[in-house]
Amino acid sequence: MKLKTVLLTGLIVSAVQAFGQEIKGKIIDKSSKEPIEFVNIALYEEGTEKMVKGHTTNLQGQFEFSDVAPGTYTLRISFVGYATVNIPVAITTKKKEVNLGSISLTEDSKVLKEVQVTGQKSQMRFEVDKKVFNVDQNIASAGGSASDALSNIPSVTVDNEGNVSLRNNSAVTIWINGRPSGLSEDNRAQILEQLPAESIETIEVITNPSARFSSEGSAGIINIVMKKEKKMGYYGGFSANADTQGGYGASANINMNYDKWEGFANIGYRRRRMETNGTTERTSFREDPITSNLEESILSQQSKGSGGMGGLFARAGVVYNFSKNDVLSFTGSTMQGNHDRNSTIDYTNTANDIASKWRRESDVNNKHTMYSAQMDYIHTFSKNHDLRFAFEYDYMNRGGDSYYDQIYSDTTIYQIQESPSHRKGFEAQVDYTNTLSDKLKIEAGYKADVNSHRSDAQTWNGKQALPAYEDLSLYNSFVYDENIQAVYGTASGKLGKFSYQAGLRGEYTHYSTSSTGKDQESGNTVAPEKASKSYFDLFPSAFLSYSLPKGNELQLNYTRRINRPRGRQLNSFINITDSANISFGNPLLSPEFSHSLELNYIKNWDNHMLSASLYYRATEDVIQRVSYMQGNSLYTTYDNATNSSRSGMELVGKNRLFGWLDLTTSANLYYYKVDGFTYKYGESSFTYDGSKDFSWDARMIANIMLPWKVSLQLTGNYTSPIKTAQGKDFEQYWLDAGLRKTFLERRLSVAITGRDLFNSRKMKSYRYGDNFQEYSKMQWGGRQVGFTISYNFGNSSNTKKKNGKTERNTEMMGGDMMED
Numbered sequence: 001m002k003l004k005t006v007l008l009t010g011l012i013v014s015a016v017q018a019f020g021q022e023i024k025g026k027i028i029d030k031s032s033k034e035p036i037e038f039v040n041i042a043l044y045e046e047g048t049e050k051m052v053k054g055h056t057t058n059l060q061g062q063f064e065f066s067d068v069a070p071g072t073y074t075l076r077i078s079f080v081g082y083a084t085v086n087i088p089v090a091i092t093t094k095k096k097e098v099n100l101g102s103i104s105l106t107e108d109s110k111v112l113k114e115v116q117v118t119g120q121k122s123q124m125r126f127e128v129d130k131k132v133f134n135v136d137q138n139i140a141s142a143g144g145s146a147s148d149a150l151s152n153i154p155s156v157t158v159d160n161e162g163n164v165s166l167r168n169n170s171a172v173t174i175w176i177n178g179r180p181s182g183l184s185e186d187n188r189a190q191i192l193e194q195l196p197a198e199s200i201e202t203i204e205v206i207t208n209p210s211a212r213f214s215s216e217g218s219a220g221i222i223n224i225v226m227k228k229e230k231k232m233g234y235y236g237g238f239s240a241n242a243d244t245q246g247g248y249g250a251s252a253n254i255n256m257n258y259d260k261w262e263g264f265a266n267i268g269y270r271r272r273r274m275e276t277n278g279t280t281e282r283t284s285f286r287e288d289p290i291t292s293n294l295e296e297s298i299l300s301q302q303s304k305g306s307g308g309m310g311g312l313f314a315r316a317g318v319v320y321n322f323s324k325n326d327v328l329s330f331t332g333s334t335m336q337g338n339h340d341r342n343s344t345i346d347y348t349n350t351a352n353d354i355a356s357k358w359r360r361e362s363d364v365n366n367k368h369t370m371y372s373a374q375m376d377y378i379h380t381f382s383k384n385h386d387l388r389f390a391f392e393y394d395y396m397n398r399g400g401d402s403y404y405d406q407i408y409s410d411t412t413i414y415q416i417q418e419s420p421s422h423r424k425g426f427e428a429q430v431d432y433t434n435t436l437s438d439k440l441k442i443e444a445g446y447k448a449d450v451n452s453h454r455s456d457a458q459t460w461n462g463k464q465a466l467p468a469y470e471d472l473s474l475y476n477s478f479v480y481d482e483n484i485q486a487v488y489g490t491a492s493g494k495l496g497k498f499s500y501q502a503g504l505r506g507e508y509t510h511y512s513t514s515s516t517g518k519d520q521e522s523g524n525t526v527a528p529e530k531a532s533k534s535y536f537d538l539f540p541s542a543f544l545s546y547s548l549p550k551g552n553e554l555q556l557n558y559t560r561r562i563n564r565p566r567g568r569q570l571n572s573f574i575n576i577t578d579s580a581n582i583s584f585g586n587p588l589l590s591p592e593f594s595h596s597l598e599l600n601y602i603k604n605w606d607n608h609m610l611s612a613s614l615y616y617r618a619t620e621d622v623i624q625r626v627s628y629m630q631g632n633s634l635y636t637t638y639d640n641a642t643n644s645s646r647s648g649m650e651l652v653g654k655n656r657l658f659g660w661l662d663l664t665t666s667a668n669l670y671y672y673k674v675d676g677f678t679y680k681y682g683e684s685s686f687t688y689d690g691s692k693d694f695s696w697d698a699r700m701i702a703n704i705m706l707p708w709k710v711s712l713q714l715t716g717n718y719t720s721p722i723k724t725a726q727g728k729d730f731e732q733y734w735l736d737a738g739l740r741k742t743f744l745e746r747r748l749s750v751a752i753t754g755r756d757l758f759n760s761r762k763m764k765s766y767r768y769g770d771n772f773q774e775y776s777k778m779q780w781g782g783r784q785v786g787f788t789i790s791y792n793f794g795n796s797s798n799t800k801k802k803n804g805k806t807e808r809n810t811e812m813m814g815g816d817m818m819e820d
Helices: 002-018 109-118 146-150 188-194
Strands: 021-029 040-045 051-056 062-068 071-078 085-091 097-105 124-127 130-134 156-158 164-166 172-176 200-206 220-226 233-243 248-258 261-287 294-323 326-351 354-382 385-407 412-418 421-437 440-462 476-495 498-516 529-548 552-563 575-578 581-583 592-604 608-630 633-657 661-674 677-681 684-688 691-706 710-719 722-724 727-729 732-743 748-755 763-769 772-780 784-794 799-802 805-808 811-813 816-818
Touching: 021 085, 040 062, 051 062, 071 097, 085 097, 146 156, 146 188, 146 200, 164 172, 164 220, 294 354, 354 575, 385 575, 608 677, 608 684, 608 763, 633 677, 661 722, 691 722
Parallel strands: 021 097, 172 220, 581 633
Antiparallel strands: 021 062, 040 051, 040 071, 071 085, 124 130, 130 200, 156 164, 200 220, 233 248, 233 784, 248 261, 261 294, 261 772, 294 326, 326 354, 354 385, 385 412, 385 421, 412 440, 421 440, 440 476, 476 498, 498 529, 529 552, 552 592, 575 581, 592 608, 608 633, 633 661, 661 691, 677 684, 691 710, 710 732, 722 727, 727 763, 732 748, 748 784, 763 772, 799 805, 811 816
């Protein structure tokens, strides 16, 4: 009996040991040392083709097999473009885990040449805290601008005026190479429209940034990464484009890398033309002061116009590696351009069965200049231990004249408005990173951000082309100064299958505004209206992820964010482009604060990927756009009027089908709640009762590999109606297409693009107040066909010296890997 017990116990122990063994490792690129995702890992019985288990690497290049029985195996590692690796593995009962460490893959020249014919780089990839989109894979953006590239990114929307929103939230921060780079509320639509898409490498979308990043932008951060090659010798290209609406452009870039020096330069000129047209129907109600009867009037507006923007964009930089541990770089950029617009608005106002008509003609010509300079220094103590310093200075200047003619049946009133403005900013940042072990990595840093903004507006009225007098009521001199000082610290690491990061950011903010007007009688400037505020806030962040078997991963994160009012939201300048629709800012606005929580799930297959995100965001002191009737004009401004919450689900799927079709599908479904509020203007007010609404949007990008090295891309988008505080925006849908053919071993490419093929990109909205309701429709641009030709050149070699050995580099050109 005792012998049976001993034998049974031994069998149980052996069984537990047999099914408790694990094999794990990490796959990296031999040249770059970067992890490789989606690598096929197969475990075979030694000497046979019988596969025991199969797996793919995760986003960090890691793989893991559990419950492997004792025995001898062959681990086969294969991935397109790399030589297959076979590793013998012996499993015994003495060790519970076999850790193979980092396994290097070497690129295979034969495979690379095959991939050159049919391969295409993935348009999107996932990283731990962000989604990364490759712009060179977006054929529909060929010959376009950064705005065009953004409009084809899942969850990102660019409206007809160039305003960018993320998950239908406009409180988003936009960077270039991880910094503001002169972008502000006032100019970013203009800069993004002028920035050539060909100069962009990738676009990173960070929906819930950690404490290491600026806390600005409650919706998240969009980072535009500019192209910069690292390759021995020189490498570059140029492109030219034109479209059917009269737009055209050209750009060129060159990159050099010799010994300790690296350099790059980009220059481009872009000109865009577009036609505009719109209609507005407004019904307003007013109580007659004598009879107390309610009078109704109907205002009809028909607008049409044409305009364009364009100019020169240039960027250059140099990097000096003066030791293996020290790198110094300088980067500068400039933008010179103008924006012109001509429009005509025909008004018909009907009240008491009496109709009056008039016309307003506008001729606006603005010029802008932007300069930006950056310096970076990196000292590396060891592989995962470094100290970084960064400095940046930005300057933006805008100026020009606006001419208005308001024509009645028997008279004409002329107006000229000058509105020059300039902005300058300075940013300094220090970042320290030290990976102490796999279980702990610490980061800490400091950042100073100082900005100054000034704008002036003067208006002259007259009954002749040369104005006779200044309209003192429209004079405004606005100054805004801001100083933000921030420190942060984060700790991250891995404990088994758990990965974590916890951080805290503290920011001290001081801002001051002043608005100066003129006395209506003397014409002298009056004492400015001043406002200033200082506050300190903490912004915690926490990230937790868990790696599940078979390519599954869970991520949970929380952050607190801020959205500071800036630009036109604060500027009390009165915009009189449309005399029936007057807009101005509010210098007394306070910032918004948001709490954001996300739960992300990622599942990987050999040719498919699914990302599902549940998110919740609660926002206090929402900066709300409010409109009210006063006299015969509708006035629009901003106010911290309410609180809101948004909860939703975002789904992103990637599917590679049939070897020639790559689909990226995204859908964002969300529930949006806005609390009620009362807004007062003068002695009047209106009340909003609040609303609850469900909305959704979806986008699909299909990349199709056709014969003869031809790529076809189709991009479709649909956005459902969205309720606003005073009405709703109606649904929008559109379809873009792009066709690209390559020649001369991928050095020459020709692309034909079609934007808004259904001519459906129109903005329709409904607004209402206590005494008005309004329906409007506006379209910018419309259907357009573009043509782009690009050529790449260089004498660069795919070999470079490293530690006395020769290693081969590969370049990604037009989405395909090739060997020069």
